[in-house]
Amino acid sequence: MNAEHRPASSRSAPAKGSMGSARAPLPPELDLLIIGGGVMGLSIAYNLTRELARKRKRGSQSAPLRVAVVERSYLVSGASGRNGGGLRMQWGDAGNVALMRESIEICRRLAQELNINLWFRQGGYLFLARTESGERRLHRNVAVHEHVGAPTRLLAAREALELVPQLDVSEVRVAAYNPEDGVVFPWPFVWGYAGKAVEAGVTIRTHTAVEALEPSERGGYAVRLSSGERVWAARVVNATGAWSVGLNHDLGIELPNHPHRHEILSSEPLKPFLDPLVVDLETGLYFSQSTRGEIVTGITLPDPPGQPPDREVRLGSSLRFLSNVSRALIRVLPIAAHLKPLRQWSGPYDLSPDGDAMVGPSPGHPELIQVCGFTGHGFMMAPAVGRMVARWLADGQAHPMLERWDPCRFRDGRPARREDMIIG
Ligand SMILES: Cc1cc2nc3c(=O)[nH]c(=O)nc-3n(C[C@H](O)[C@H](O)[C@H](O)COP(=O)(O)OP(=O)(O)OC[C@H]3O[C@@H](n4cnc5c(N)ncnc54)[C@H](O)[C@@H]3O)c2cc1C
Incomplete structure (x- = not known):
């Protein structure tokens, strides 16, 4: 990864420009492209830098990875900048309780880790x-x-x-x-992830939309951007929340979530x-x-x-x-x-019919990873989900929720388990 930005200097807000910009140069070839600069995309980007740093320390990761986040608008423009900031472990399913315990535990030390006040x-x-x-x-x-x-x-x-x-x-x-359980102020949360990801070498390009993904002959995707640029990415994460339906539909992927x-x-x-x-x-x-x-x-x-x-x-x-x-x-x-x-x-809520998110490779598109369908609780889950997805991307580590949240479950007709405590 190439570190082109300076570290966050103030405790209340990172220095201007350090959270990515509309002019951040995009490498023409990427190992991973994350589409969507909401809390999910940025939590994954930040956690991936941590996982890769750990691997480097162990000597099991040599070449740096080229990772970019592309955001159509500004960073808190989606659901991540418009929500109530509630975090709770009061869920009806033991898997969700455990996941949210992990998220709350992460939140306890996240302000220090990200060097920003999360309220x-x-x-x-x-x-x-x-x-x-x-x-x-x-x-x-x-x-x-x-x-x-x-x-x-x-x-x-x-x-x-x-x-x-x-x-x-x-x-x-x-x-x-x-x-x-508790509440946070959503904006600094998103900025904190972005600032630290940029500091670790992730490119964050704002005000640029991914207009089309075309499966490439060499594997991965040829990506067309609203800026007129074309890049290639070996793997792509679709973290566009309620907008994910459009990108998926253009590739012939029909998942049952909707805004x-x-x-x-x-x-x-x-x-x-x-x-x-x-x-x-x-x-x-x-x-x-x-x-x-x-x-x-x-x-x-x-x-x-x-x-x-x-x-x-x-x-x-x-x-x-x-x-x-x-x-x-x-x-x-x-x-x-x-x-x-x-x-x-x-x-926009990104409603999933069984109340469970969709996280993992897409049906028919193993290199396109979905991270969507989080209804009204994606903000609180993002700290743990970002870590879970980053570990899976870096090491193939399987978390028990990944099987349950497999986006292929609808195509395969697996029985749904309805969570009892969805508000919204
Ligand atoms: C009013 C409200 C209250 C809520 N309250 C809570 C709460 O209290 N607790 C909680 O946990 N959750 C809450 N939620 C849900 C939570 O906000 C979402 O689940 C979470 O923010 C989803 O994050 P995300 O990153 O997946 O999506 P988003 O934050 O929506 O990010 C997706 C991003 O993708 C970008 N994008 C879209 N298309 C493209 C494209 N083609 N190219 C590039 N970028 C693109 C969008 O501009 C957007 O910034 C609430 C939601 C709402 C609307």
Whole structure:
């Protein structure tokens, strides 16, 4: 790898230009091209540099690898710059609990490692169940957590009220709380990965789209870019999130993920009062308080009946969301009736039909690696997924989730296992 940029110099933000640029020279031949400069693409790039450095130290990697990330726009322009920054190990499946434990563990020391403030705050996640089926879900999940030794516990409604006295718990049957869950500020997370990847020699080219991938006679892909350049890459990672459908379709790869607009808003700042991120299991409402005091809230809002699933990313804000989220929020947090929303925005969820991501070689295209389908939880999984994919790319190391997330499972008709705790 060629290190053409200077190391990050400040603790709060890397020096200008050190996170890649629209003019970063792209080598004409690459060992690995990562398409998409969101948290997934950049976490993979950063972790790969670490794995390769480890191999060099052991003497098992000699020639440096030419690795580039190509991003159509600016680095936090996709879902990675538009999300709520929630991280939780409260999942229903033991594999997801273990993965998120690993991610949270990584996050504990990541600010130091990346030399950037991630605003990581472990205030916990508090799930509220108001129906019998919600109650059964939380009991089932906490049993899984007890089995694997995760510190999640069931709370009675009055105990939830002790944690957040402003809640209306009159309808709450049971709650689940894990004090190690938390929130981060998404942007520095992405910048931190980018800064360190560039420092280690990865080229990050922004404001340049991959327009076409053509299988090459010598193996790998001939890649056409919106800048008019053509490069060749031995292997390609498709980390374009909700945009992945278009790139795949052009190659004849049909995976069943599709984009879905997810809206979110933040309010005027209030004095700090809310430690955990609260989720109302029945409506899919979630809210947390940022370090600046804003209430950040979103809700699961299916498309209106009769509207076909999106084929392309659609952004924009709606009054339908504003009225739905306000009603749901006031029901659980009555003081929100006096709250003024300040900003409302949306981002693309990349919905997978069985709730599991698609990570690994594509059907019929073993050199094109998919890392997509992360619905509303890709940000929290990126630290562990980046490491898992980097180890697989560098050493062929298989992680148990890679088998479960195999993109070929749909083509092969393998039975789906639906995760119980997907919000969104
Ligand atoms: C409102 C909202 C709230 C969310 N809340 C949470 C949360 O609290 N916790 C959590 O874990 N997750 C959350 N998510 C989900 C999370 O944001 C995503 O799963 C995650 O960011 C996906 O990262 P990514 O890198 O795969 O995709 P993205 O961040 O979308 O990155 C893909 C990138 O690819 C680029 N691209 C697309 N096409 C091309 C091309 N042809 N050439 C080059 N580049 C291209 C795009 O410009 C984009 O930057 C939320 C999502 C939304 C929208």
